[in-house]
Amino acid sequence: MTTLARLTAGGLSIGVELPLDNDWSPTGEQRRRAAGRPFGVPDIGHHAQLARLADRLGYRALWVRDVPVYDPGFGDAAQVFEVFTYLGYLAGVTERILLGTAAVVLPLREPVLTLKSAASVDHLSRGRLLLGVASGDRPVEYPLFGRDFEQRGARFREQIAMLRQWRAPQWPEEIEVLPRPLAPLPLLVAGLAQQTPEWVGSHMDGWLAYPGTPEDHARRAAQWRQAAGDKPYVSFIHLDLAEHPDALLQRHRFGARVGRNGLIAELHAMHEAGVQHIGLHFRRNQRPLEETMQEIAEFVLPQFHAAQPAVRHEASAS
Template sequence: MSSALSTLGAGGFSVGLELPLDNDWSMAARQAGSPRLPGEPDLQRHAELAKLADRLGFRALWLRDVPLYDPAFGDAAQVFEVFTYLGYLAGITRNILLGTAAVALPLREPLLTMKAAASVDQLSNGRLLLGIASGDRPVEYPLFGRDFAGRGQAFREQVGLIRNWAADYLPPGIKVLPRPPRPLPLLVAGLAQQTPAWLGQQMDGCLAYPGTPEDHAHRAAAWRAVAGNDKPYISFIHLDLADDAHAPMRRHRFGGRVGRKGLVAELAAMQEAGVGHIGLHFRQNRRPLAETMAEIAEFVLPEFHLAGNVADVAEAAVV
């Protein structure tokens, strides 16, 4: 197991954050209006909030890979090119893991994907978690000169290249540098046009769509049936953290509004269902993000990150 995967699973369950660190999907933000495209996040504070997440002890920062803005999807994700942004985050953070959720492999030139991922892994001192997928936006494939129907085969071929670092592909003496000192951890989002058995054998972990603890109990069991018990099952929650610590869970699509005590109960239920890591997504959150992150770090993370570094909590609300 890679050191990044070991760090992710330390203590048996961990909590991270999904970028962008923005709450532009909240009702107040929508009513206020914005000059940005629908779905385009406000990234003015991305650096300070990423550094704050690192200081507060969140375990991972997750980035989506959305090469082109398509208004039909209504979501521009975190906007920045994923490997460029990972390199930047590697330079401004120290401990937090850096994950992709997920890179659409068939859209990319395979050798350059390998070089970019290995560069981020070394520049971050082994903190990369490489989430990968086959891609699900048909409009992108012809624009990149790629075959949408053949993306499953392209995905398998690229996984093979990454696994043996193109040893069977390159001419003698030709290498892709840098080469990771240990295999990069590969986490699959969705089925990537593959069979569950193939994914269980080839992948190091699973990135699952958001759901309830009951949903995850079935999905995690299905993952363990093909992958065994040592490969993590990871998912995400779209969180709106209520001011009232005792506010009960009120579910909405992909997550819910809940107080911190209910959040602890929800995460405990996720852990019981077989989830190994949860990334919190804040775009529907109504409260300021630094304040929200500080409260979670003070009252929620210690319930799960037994050896975590929960530092600078008092400072967080005034950042």
């Protein structure tokens, strides 16, 4: 079974987005201030424990973002760690959960090292990598890397071609980048990456869509299906899981506060709108994350997940 097939098995699957903290809740904000951390810099003290918990409880994927530098004006450092280094670590502390990037900013990176880093994670995780990619949307980053912001669309296309061919066309025939992935890497795009919908639908394997309501997703998924057919459509929810299971849904930016029964209804609506995987982002969550993750695993995941698909190891990671 391919990595993308594992991601979408059962119709709709549920994962989590790192960092696994809740700094954007009122109590989390108090802890952040007491610790002297700038806004947007997460508490990662329990990240490994919570990643293992997500794996053990049956969440389908762990998603990490690529934020090379912290910009106080933007106020979001993601999970702090460099994305491929971190995925290599997570590959070692988890067993089954898929490992996704949401998303690597290709034009900022040295292309040959991107190939080597991605394949290394794929081997170390025994084929669990989902490579989400993007062109980037923070103009401040490009001058720091000495890259041309206006040319990022063209650089993105060049690097996608390298990821598909695992080489650049001008290389000597005997030159290789090792290791090679265990299987062709699934490439999911965040947004349009400065491309046309037709190009993205033809060249990419899935779409990482911005959070939204079921109505938003119905419109976007229809556009994606027109360009890409039945390729996976993935999105995220900034979730604050209320303690009462019947607490009504109250929308906030990129997500909602809701009890577990309302969450189940929202996820069914997302699935009907065309979403095939949802990553849960917990930074607004007011309850302890371990408690929240366990409740979702007990009551929500069984509503959507088929039996966890068998993992076929195509090569040893050693």
